Amino acid sequence: MKLTLDALEVLDAIDKKGSFAAAANALFRVPSTLTYTIQKLEEDLGFVIFRKEGRRSVLTPAGRVLLEEGRSLLLATQAMIDKAHQVDSGWEVRLNIALDTVWDTQQFLPILTEFQQLNTGVEINLLEEVMGGSLEALIEDRADIVLGGPAPNTPIQGLQFKEVIQSQWCFVTANHHPLTQTNLPLTNEMIAPYTSIVIKDSSRHSPIKSHRLMDKQKQIKVASMQQKISLIEAGIGVGFLPKHKIQNKLDEGTLVTLETTEPTAITPQYCSWKSNNKGKAARWFIDRILSEKI
Template sequence: MKISLELLHILDAIDCHGSFTAAASALHRVPSALSHAVAKLESDLNVALFIREGRRASLTPAGRTLLDEGRHLLRAAAELERRVQRIATGWEAELRIAVDMIIPVERLFPLLERFYADCPVTQIRLSTEVLGGSWDALATDRADLVIGAPGDMPARSGINSRLLGMRTQQLFVVAPTHPLASHPTPIPSSELRRHRAVVIADTSRELAARTIGLLEGQDILRVPNMAAKAGAQIAGLGVGHLPVWLAGPEIAAGRLVEKALADPRPPMPCHIAWRTRQIGKALGWFLGELEKNEQIEALTAGL
């Protein structure tokens, strides 16, 4: 067989990271090994899989078809491995937890400390997602458990969820030097639309990307994470909402100014969500802990 799971992993890494060099680093291999493997596969199939432009590599239509279908095989193989391990011991070899970026990942560390004391056999892999990316991580098997998934759950089988809390403490803030800092409040949407919004890019790969609070025709600056969003707003590059835990210290230091809007953002539910197929002991442990009020409050304070 010309196509192996290893080759599909290589194609996936190149597509996700955008170049052979970055993919090789992620896979802990040398770029020449990836180039050789892809070149041999292209020769065996007699098709071009990548368009190479300088250091960048993008999939051809044939390569995209191969990888899109191949990712189903990768997910199935990974799930089979996990099922075998769960059946043998009841404990997952690895539990993948995705945290929506609105929640500081450091808030999970006390929970992880207790988990390691009770369950030392399961390795934990933490990642962060944004907006629809939290649900997408479950739908595409990048995560077993998601904490803080916003909005409504997509219509996908094999996923369950429960409410974690409501995002009610998002503050609209601007730099003191920004034109909106001196604008009378509440600021109407017609005025807000004239100014660039700073947003964190949705991390969805297959599900439709989501946005929050953007106005039609509004200019957008997309940034990779919450720290970059706060930094861009402090620099006066745009405006937007930040959670209290992040905006509060910047307001107190005079680097940001809170402003009232004529159409404030409504509260948004955020959820705990998980894959329901053969729940192992480690996932069950986290689901039990995340039912406790004190743990919920520790995670959601200032959201």
């Protein structure tokens, strides 16, 4: 490869500044140096880059190719160096965080803000996953950290997880729903006539398992917790929801919890990650989340 990036920079400067003299000045060199550099480049590559026109030099077509493509080359080179520095700093180039839909995104934002203030240069991607989908994202390397969602029922090699929150599930309806007029506690038979809203598992491979499915009940399947809340609030259907995600709507009174004979589950929520993840950002988030009082 008879070509140096330095020569490409010289070429760029000559074109940008409009003359050898001005470019030399900008590069803190002397004009004759640029003459030397360009002549050497021409000799190395075997074609003419500048031809004289009056008292100034203009690019040949081949020279123009070198200039223009060389510029993208220089940009790509700088990007590579930046990336290498980022990797060397120990901070990942990119960190994918999967938020299970049961987790409240709002709760996570302060942590994210705090991280951004560290100025690590790490690109953060937030993925939303549902139920089993979150763990799958971890296993398949689509995510580095999973926040919320269940622990694997069988321990998985190389995966670590820790409980971060107790999520209490309640049976919920809109404040204007017929069931609010019924005697409590509600039996399965009393609930059965009404449409129930169910979140569809986002995992791509796992067998489909709907959460707390009641057999004969009519169902509407939705993709996220937020959709489920909206539909229940609108009175379209009923279902179980984690209390912490709807506390504000319970306070406002648009949603109400109703006692059921079926005991309401308390499902623990986990933070999961790969044990072999040595990245600083991943470590920071895990430590930060586990230390959080929720």
